[in-house]
Amino acid sequence: MTCRELIDFLAAYLDGDLDEQRRSVFEHHLSICPSCVDYVKSYETTVALEQRLGTAAGDELPEELPEGLLDAVLAAVRSEKDR
Amino acid sequence: MRDSSHSFAPVSEEKSPDTAGNDEAWNRPEFIGQLRRGDQGAYAELVTGLGPRMMVTACRLVSEEEARDVVQEAFIGVVKSIDRFEGRALLSTWIHRMVVNAALTVLRRRKRKPESSIDDLLPRFLEDGHRADPEGPWRSSEPDSYETVATRRLVRESIERLPASYREILILRDLEGIDTQETADLLGLSPANAKVRLHRARQALREALAPHMVEVAA
Ligand SMILES: [Zn+2]
Numbered sequence: 001m002t003c004r005e006l007i008d009f010l011a012a013y014l015d016g017d018l019d020e021q022r023r024s025v026f027e028h029h030l031s032i033c034p035s036c037v038d039y040v041k042s043y044e045t046t047v048a049l050e051q052r053l054g055t056a057a058g059d060e061l062p063e064e065l066p067e068g069l070l071d072a073v074l075a076a077v078r079s080e081k082d083r
Numbered sequence: 084m085r086d087s088s089h090s091f092a093p094v095s096e097e098k099s100p101d102t103a104g105n106d107e108a109w110n111r112p113e114f115i116g117q118l119r120r121g122d123q124g125a126y127a128e129l130v131t132g133l134g135p136r137m138m139v140t141a142c143r144l145v146s147e148e149e150a151r152d153v154v155q156e157a158f159i160g161v162v163k164s165i166d167r168f169e170g171r172a173l174l175s176t177w178i179h180r181m182v183v184n185a186a187l188t189v190l191r192r193r194k195r196k197p198e199s200s201i202d203d204l205l206p207r208f209l210e211d212g213h214r215a216d217p218e219g220p221w222r223s224s225e226p227d228s229y230e231t232v233a234t235r236r237l238v239r240e241s242i243e244r245l246p247a248s249y250r251e252i253l254i255l256r257d258l259e260g261i262d263t264q265e266t267a268d269l270l271g272l273s274p275a276n277a278k279v280r281l282h283r284a285r286q287a288l289r290e291a292l293a294p295h296m297v298e299v300a301a
Contacts, residue, residue, distance in 0.1 A: 002212025011282035035217045039206075041224040042296065046289040047257055048226035049238050054258035056235065065134045066151040069158070073130050074123055076162040081121040 001029045006036050010043060109133075109174045118165045130158055133175060137182045143254050144186040153189060157181040180269075183259065187269060190251070198246040204287035221296040229296075241291040249284035256281050 001009075006029050012018050013026050030036055108114060109129065117125035134154060141150035160181050161168075168177060207215040222228065242253055255266045256277075267277040 002208075003214055004208045004212040007206065007214075007286070011278060011285075015278070035214060038217065038220045039214070042221045042293065043285060043289050045221060045224050045226055045229075045296075046285055046292055049229060049234065049292070050242070050253060050257035050285075050288070051260070052226055052230065053235055053238050054260060056230075065131065066138065066154065069134060069151070069155050070127060070130050072155050073126055073158045073162060076159045077121045077123055077126050080162050 001025050003029075003033060003036050003039075006030070006033075007039060010040060014044070110170070115165070115168065115170070115174065118161070121162075126162070129161075133178060134158070137178065140179060140182050140259060141186050143258060144183070144251065145189050149189050150186070153185040154182060156185045160185075179259070180261075180265075183255065183261070183269060187251070190247070195247070198248060201246055201249055201283055201287055204245070204290055205283065206286060206290055218293045218297045220298070221293075222298050237292065237295055238288075241288055244291070245284060245287055249280065249287060252277065252280050253284045253288065257285075 006026060009018060009022065009026055013023065018026060030040065109132070114125060118129065137154045137157065138150055141153045144150075145153060157178060161178055168174065172180075209215050242250055242258075245253070251270065252266065255261045255269060256263070261269070263274050263277055263281075266272075266281075267274045270277065272280065
């Protein structure tokens with residue numbers, strides 16, 4: 001397995017989608033290739049940073065609701081009731 | 084009716100968007116019953132409590148101006164279809180998916196610029212299969228050690244610069260926490276193709292972040 005192939009298989013490896021034989025070839029390559037170890041770690045760090053961004057929306061949260069949103073929804077509630 | 088006596092659930096920073104806020108309160112049968120009866124106070128509570136977080140989700144996919152319409156459309160969708168809400172998902176998850184769907188519809192309606200190839204953004208390899216320009220280990224593999232406003236901005240801006248189809252899948256899967264099958268359905272892809280696209284998108288994002296993440300030479 002080359003580094004290029006390892007990176008191709010990385011997502012499947014992390015998802016547990018590789019068969020037994022592929023996985024052991026994958027892990028053997030990792031055991032002898034520091035560059036691929038760096039890559040795998042940095043890939044996982046990338047995903048973790050994205051997930052942090054997804055949950056830590058504190059600096060993205062708008063201070064207030066968009067103007068008119070509540071009124072528009074409540075108007076829809078009233079017209080739905082009248083139907 | 085703006086009833087300030089309602090206690091709004093604080094939006095926790097620790098929760099993913101589709102579980103933001105006080106799910107237990109919003110999933111009480113009594114609360115859903117209030118919505119079904121068209122209780123204005125209950126709707127005010129729902130919109131005030133979930134609205135800001137839904138704006139964040141929508142703004143990740145479309146412009147802020149479009150996001151306002153998307154979120155409004157989604158909440159009005161709740162008013163019209165609350166009778167069909169079966170409670171199989173959390174109420175907040177159900178609303179979150181309406182927001183995502185409405186935002187994706189806006190994106191589909193846009194005239195798509197031809198997308199630049201992602202190949203230039205993927206790692207490059209030598210003929211023997213080694214990486215052409217490995218940057219070396221990152222400062223840390225512990226995401227907490229990067230947890231600063233500057234890093235969040237870097238990640239956000241790097242995602243924004245990706246070709247649209249790759250940006251979308253990163254947002255749905257990694258930021259919004261939607262699983263492979265549902266993401267594939269939302270984007271009209273097979274799950275296998277969704278996985279391939281996600282892997283390429285993550286690789287491209289990793290390449291974009293890499294120069295900023297390595298140890299600064301002393
Ligand atoms: Zn390697």
